Amino acid sequence: MNFxxxxxxxxxxxxxxxxxxxxxxFDKRREAxxxxxxxxxxxxxxxxxxxxxxxxxxxxxxLGGGPIDVSVVAEEFGKAxxxxxxxxxxxxxxxxxxxxxxxxxxxxQLNAIASGERVIAFAQxxxxxxxxxxxxxxxxxxxxxxxxxxxxKAVVLGAPQADHxxxxxxxxxxxxxxxxVSLFLVPKNAKGVTTRDYPTMDDTRASEVxxxxxxxxxEALLGAADGALPVIERIVDEANAAxxxxxxxxxxxxxxxxxxxxxxxxQFGKPIATFQxxxxxxxxxxxxxxxxxxxxxxxxxKLHESDEERSxxxxxxxxxxxxxxxxxxxxxxxxxxxxxxxxxxxxxxxxKRTTMLDATFGNVDYHLRRFTALNAKAAA
Amino acid sequence: xxxxFSKEEIAFRNEVRAFIDENYPKxxxxxxxxxxxxxxxxxxxxxxxxxxxWSAPAWPKEYGGTGWTATQRYIWLEENARGETIPPLPxxxxxxxxxxxxxxxxxxxxxxxxxxxxxxxxxxxxxxEPGAGSDLASLKxxxxxxxxxxxxxxxxxxxxxxxxxxxxxxxxxxDPGAKAQEGISFLxxxxxxxxxxxxxxKLLDGGYEVNDVFLENVKVPVDQRIYEENxxxxxxxxxxxHERAGIAGVARSKRNVERLKSxxxxxxxxxxxxxxxxxxxxxxxxxxxxxxxxxxxxxLRTLAREQAGKGPGPExxxxxxxGTEIQQRLTELTLEAVxxxxxxxxxxxxxxxxxxxxxxxxxxxxxYFNWRKASIYGGSNEIQRNIIAxxxxxx
Numbered sequence: 167m168n169f170x171x172x173x174x175x176x177x178x179x180x181x182x183x184x185x186x187x188x189x190x191x192f193d194k195r196r197e198a199x200x201x202x203x204x205x206x207x208x209x210x211x212x213x214x215x216x217x218x219x220x221x222x223x224x225x226x227x228x229l230g231g232g233p234i235d236v237s238v239v240a241e242e243f244g245k246a247x248x249x250x251x252x253x254x255x256x257x258x259x260x261x262x263x264x265x266x267x268x269x270x271x272x273x274x275q276l277n278a279i280a281s282g283e284r285v286i287a288f289a290q291x292x293x294x295x296x297x298x299x300x301x302x303x304x305x306x307x308x309x310x311x312x313x314x315x316x317x318x319k320a321v322v323l324g325a326p327q328a329d330h331x332x333x334x335x336x337x338x339x340x341x342x343x344x345x346x347v348s349l350f351l352v353p354k355n356a357k358g359v360t361t362r363d364y365p366t367m368d369d370t371r372a373s374e375v376x377x378x379x380x381x382x383x384x385e386a387l388l389g390a391a392d393g394a395l396p397v398i399e400r401i402v403d404e405a406n407a408a409x410x411x412x413x414x415x416x417x418x419x420x421x422x423x424x425x426x427x428x429x430x431x432x433q434f435g436k437p438i439a440t441f442q443x444x445x446x447x448x449x450x451x452x453x454x455x456x457x458x459x460x461x462x463x464x465x466x467x468k469l470h471e472s473d474e475e476r477s478x479x480x481x482x483x484x485x486x487x488x489x490x491x492x493x494x495x496x497x498x499x500x501x502x503x504x505x506x507x508x509x510x511x512x513x514x515x516x517x518k519r520t521t522m523l524d525a526t527f528g529n530v531d532y533h534l535r536r537f538t539a540l541n542a543k544a545a546a
Numbered sequence: 547x548x549x550x551f552s553k554e555e556i557a558f559r560n561e562v563r564a565f566i567d568e569n570y571p572k573x574x575x576x577x578x579x580x581x582x583x584x585x586x587x588x589x590x591x592x593x594x595x596x597x598x599x600w601s602a603p604a605w606p607k608e609y610g611g612t613g614w615t616a617t618q619r620y621i622w623l624e625e626n627a628r629g630e631t632i633p634p635l636p637x638x639x640x641x642x643x644x645x646x647x648x649x650x651x652x653x654x655x656x657x658x659x660x661x662x663x664x665x666x667x668x669x670x671x672x673x674x675e676p677g678a679g680s681d682l683a684s685l686k687x688x689x690x691x692x693x694x695x696x697x698x699x700x701x702x703x704x705x706x707x708x709x710x711x712x713x714x715x716x717x718x719x720x721d722p723g724a725k726a727q728e729g730i731s732f733l734x735x736x737x738x739x740x741x742x743x744x745x746x747x748k749l750l751d752g753g754y755e756v757n758d759v760f761l762e763n764v765k766v767p768v769d770q771r772i773y774e775e776n777x778x779x780x781x782x783x784x785x786x787x788h789e790r791a792g793i794a795g796v797a798r799s800k801r802n803v804e805r806l807k808s809x810x811x812x813x814x815x816x817x818x819x820x821x822x823x824x825x826x827x828x829x830x831x832x833x834x835x836x837x838x839x840x841x842x843x844x845x846l847r848t849l850a851r852e853q854a855g856k857g858p859g860p861e862x863x864x865x866x867x868x869g870t871e872i873q874q875r876l877t878e879l880t881l882e883a884v885x886x887x888x889x890x891x892x893x894x895x896x897x898x899x900x901x902x903x904x905x906x907x908x909x910x911x912x913x914y915f916n917w918r919k920a921s922i923y924g925g926s927n928e929i930q931r932n933i934i935a936x937x938x939x940x941x
Contacts, residue, residue, distance in 0.1 A: 293903065296885040298816040320903065321886050342818055364902055367891040367911045374902060433681035443928055492878075499918045503679050503926065504704045504756075507919050509748040518750060518915065521881075525888050531826045532816055 169463075175238050181215055182239065186246035192512050195247060199369050205250050205327055212252065213282030222260055226276035233404065233466045237411040244415020247515055249370045251287060251324025253408050255279060259286030259332050261401035262349055266389030275330075275351065286351075287328035288405075289319035289375050290398070297528040299334075299398050300344050304377060306335035313337070313387065315350065315358075315380040323526070325373035326363040329354055333377070334398060337391045349394040350386045357381070368515070368522040396473065403480040406527050407469055410462035410483050413491050413523045416516040417455040420498040423513045424448060427502055438501070447497050454490035461486040478540045481533040488530035491520035551617070559621045566629040569594050576630045582753075583632065585668070585710045592634035592665035601663050602639045609647045609655065610663045616849040620797075627797035635707065638662040638669040642715040644788050645732065645781045649773040658713075658734065670737070672702040672716035672759055673782070679704075680929050682717070683726040683779065687761060689718035689733060691768070691775075696720070696733065698741075698764040704923070708744050708757040711737045716761075721776050732778035734770040741765070749919075751912035752891070786925060787862055793924055794869030796842045802876045803835060809883045809906050821883060834875055841868045860937035863930035870920035870927065877914040884910045 171179070189211070190198075198204035212218050220235045222228025229235075236257060243252060256279060263275050278284035295301035304317025315335055325331065331352045339346025352359065358380035361373040389397060425448055428439035438444055465483035469476055495517035499506035502513055524530065551559065571590050577583065595601040603619045605611030614622065626633060643662045647655055661667030678685040687700025698718055708714065714735050721729030735742065741764035746754035773781050810822040810831070821827055845865055881888050887903030888910045901908055921927045935941045 291886050293887075294814055296814060296816050298818070301816075301818070321889050362902070364890050364892045366889040367915075372890065432677070433679060433684070435681075435684075438680075441928075443931075496918065500921060500926070503922050504674070504919070507749050507915070507922070509750060509752075514750045514915070521911070521914070522889060525881075525886055528816075529882060529885075531824075531882065534826065535816070 171234070171238065175235060178215070178217070178220070178235065179238050179242055182217070182242040183245075185211060185215065186242065186248075190246045190248065192247075192515075195249075199249070208248075208250050209282055209285070209327075212250070213280075217252070218256055218282055219280035221256060222276050222280045223264070223272075226272055227280035228276065233407060233469045236408050237462070237466045240408040240411035241415040241418075244412035244519070245419050247368075247416075247512075247519055249368070251285060251327055251370075253405050253412075254288050254324040254328070255284070255286045257405045257408050258288045258401050259284070259330070259351075261404050262332055262351070262388055262397060265400060266349060266394065266397045271351070271385070271388065284330060285324070285328045286330045286332055287322050287325040287354075287373075289322045289325070289331045289333040289352075290402075291320045291322075293318055293320045295320070297532050298342070299402060300347065300395060301342050302334050302336045302347050303341050304333070304335045306333075306337050306348055306350060308337070309381065312381060312383040313350065315352070315377040315382065317377050319375040319377075321366070321372050322361075322375050323366070323370055323372045325354070325361055325375055326371040331359070331375065332388075334394065339392070344395050346392050347395045347398065348391045349388040349397065350382060351388055352380065352382055352386055366522060368519040370522065399477065400473070402527050403476055404469055406480050406484055407462070407466045409523050409526060410458075410465060410480075410487050413487050413520050414455065414459045414462050416520045416523075417451075417458055417491055417494045420494050420513055420516045420520075421448070421451045421455050423516075424451065424498045424501050427505075427513075431503075444501055447501065451494045451497050454494050458487045458490045474540055474544065478537060481528075481537040481540065484528060484533040485530050485537060488524045488533070491524060495520050551621070555617055555621065558618055559625065562622055562625045563628070565598070566625055566631065569598075570629055570631050574632060577632065588632060588635060588707070588710070589665050589668070591631050592639075595634065596664035596666075601634050601665065602643060604640070605643065605647065609643075609659055616853040620846065620849060623797040624800075627801040630801065634665065635668070637671050637706070637711075637715075638665075638667065640788060641671060641785050642669050642734070645715070645772055645785050648784065649732075649781050653769070654772065661712075667712045668707075668710050670705050670708040670711035670714045670757075670759075672705060672714045672735070674704045675701060676703055680926055682782070683730070685717055685719060685730065687716065687718045688722070689720050689731060689766070691720070694768050696766045696768065696771070698733065698735070698761045698766055700761050702759040702761070703747075703756075705744070705757045705759045706755060708737075708759055709746050709754070711744075713737060714759065715772075717778055717782055720778075724776060727779040729776050730778040730782070731775050732772045732781040733766055734772065735761075735764060735766050736770075739764050739766070750915040753912070753916070755916070787859070794841060794845050794865035795873055796838065796845050796869065799838055799869070799872050799876060800842075802873075802880075803831075803838065805906075806831065806876060806880050806883060809880065812904065812906070813883055813885065827879075827883070830879055834872065834879065837868070837875075838872055841865070841872060844868070860933050863925075863933045863938075866924060867927045867930050873920050874917050877910075877917045881910045881914045888914075 217239050219228040220231040224230040260279050263272050292303055306313040306315050331354055333350045333352050335348055336346050337348040358378045360376045363373045366372050429437050431438045461483040465479040468479035498513050499517055505511050506513055574587055574590055592601055600612055602610055603612045603614050603622055607613040646658050675685050689696040689698045714737055716733045716735055717730050718733050719729050720731040741762040743760045745758040747756050748754055811820055813821040815821040815824045884907040887907040890902035
């Protein structure tokens with residue numbers, strides 16, 4: 167057994183942490199959020215630091231790293247409240263290409279991701295689909311060699327920054343059938359694609375994306391038509407594994423910030439950190455963050471196992487982290503008192519971020535059901 | 547013992563229900579559920595009730611109350627929740643009003659109570675300070691007597707909707723030498739007085755619901771002090787007990803349970819069936835309803851005691867704790883119910899706001915974040931537990 171990070175992974179962590187302190191502190195981040203284009207210079211930094219190429223195979227301009235490398239990045243991004251669409255582009259977009267892309271698609275797209283020229287958003291959820299990955303109403307009808315896409319995608323994270331959309335669309339079967347779902351990589355500027363952009367609760371940006379008779383060539387299809395659901399499930403598991411580490415980074419920050427606040431905030435003539443009821447609450451926060459890290463790590467390590475084992479580990483981690491992060495977030499705000507609900511204090515923004523993450527690719531209830539179903543399937 | 551309404555009470559319920567249906571401004575119906583209310587929106591129903599003589603049902607009749615029994619007041623709250631009305635703000639009617647009619651001089655009663663009843667004067671609360679939150683008695687805002695005036699200097703914070711206020715009631719220190727609670731006085735301050743400035747504080751929901759209030763050499767006539775000098779803590783304690791009693795919010799929570807059910811009927815779960823049929827969701831909803839019943843029954847018992855002249859005591863802390871916990875759980879479940887459409891947060895885009903997802907989804911996250919305040923304000927729930935431990939259990 168070995169829980170040590172490699173020297174390279176520690177180096178990534180250190181350089182990211184340094185960058186965040188210097189270039190992405192809370193005030194600079196707040197300023198950058200007001201500007202449409204500020205993310206671009208951050209993205210260029212991610213490329214320079216090698217973050218975008220980290221998990222991409224060496225033959226396509228990457229560093230050939232794996233999920234642990236991504237987890238290190240995600241945890242630091244959690245601590246810094248990074249809003250740029252790293253996971254949609256690198257984990258989801260990069261993952262779809264890795265598992266379903268042809269050699270030519272990989273050659274073109276992965277190199278572009280690695281160098282920072284390609285930003286991808288995952289146009290998967292729909293207004294009525296909630297988190298069900300199989301629930302796809304957007305259609306892709308065969309048209310000569312290519313396809314014509316029609317439909318609406320909901321809350322597409324990172325779409326305002328993206329230049330390409332990874333789209334799930336139905337090429338066959340009924341709305342909720344497992345078979346008949348296909349993956350397309352579509353330029354956002356394709357004719358017939360329109361977006362309505364908005365911020366989300368955590369200051370990330372997202373869009374409602376509308377496809378109206380969008381014609382794409384055969385080269386837009388990733389993998390075999392009708393058979394994309396297993397790939398979609400896999401990349402969403404990998405995305406959730408990474409988001410879990412981001413949540414862990416947020417929880418660690420909330421625990422630290424709360425402890426520091428409690429040690430300095432004076433009431434009744436002493437620091438509130440001396441009150442036992444608050445001490446125990448902070449101990450519970452600490453334990454929640456530790457267990458969350460354990461579960462996040464467990465899922466990340468199991469990503470390469472069988473589909474079933476992988477999904478179970480990710481679902482278990484999502485359940486655990488969803489519950490723990492809600493507790494930690496609420497406790498952090500409570501111990502900060504009125505200051506905790508102000509926009510001015512960092513702590514509330516971590517709470518918002520973890521609330522956002524819980525509602526991304528399935529909340530606690532969703533993954534509890536999924537875990538139970540996978541268990542039942544294994545027993546049958 | 548009897549939980550049923552009498553014939554007279556049912557007649558009363560029908561009367562107030564009809565009054566609400568006929569008189570509540572149509573354009574404000576249900577608007578209480580969204581958090582974008584203007585000053586006029588907040589005051590509209592209050593002013594209608596003021597004309598009818600129903601704006602302060604809990605007040606003694608001689609001061610403009612309705613003379614209703616506790617049961618009638620309970621029915622009144624139920625019917626207002628049912629009608630989704632925007633209730634009169636608590637700062638005048640539920641907080642400073644009772645302090646004035648209990649501790650004020652006849653002149654003070656005459657001067658201030660009519661504006662509270664009519665809704666013409668908007669009151670705000672100047673209690674907490676940056677250094678005095680849970681430990682309210684450590685407040686430092688200073689009032690120095692100079693002839694027939696006080697000169698007030700200091701800073702108050704978390705003043706809810708103070709940006710709209712005409713008047714405020716403030717706790718100030720008049721004797722810095724006395725023990726913490728003993729040197730405090732209760733002052734009424736005209737918010738237009740020179741030296742008063744209000745700075746809105748941005749909250750996690752993107753709104754500006756609370757404020758910092760700065761007091762710089764504010765001249766306050768001595769006749770605006772309620773009760774004796776240095777005895778303001780008596781008023782403060784009295785007011786806090788009143789604040790807690792109304793804080794359970796049972797009727798509103800019952801209404802919000804119904805609203806949550808209607809959302810869960812409209813939402814499709816991940817299995818393709820309505821969310822309301824989902825086992826996990828149903829279980830949580832049922833637990834919430836059961837806990838709300840327990841709170842309601844406890845509140846009714848408290849009301850009955852109050853009716854018998856024994857209230858509201860330290861037990862009202864129980865209503866505050868349980869009431870706010872339920873309000874917060876309701877916001878959590880609503881957030882869960884709307885799924886990934888909880889994520890869009892277009893508020894803050896200024897004039898470009900637009901709805902994303904179903905009509906009911908947009909407020910779920912802002913309301914969830916906003917209601918974290920409930921376990922903090924009015925004495926945090928930790929402080930409420932201390933009160934029960936000390937005052938009720940004698941620990």
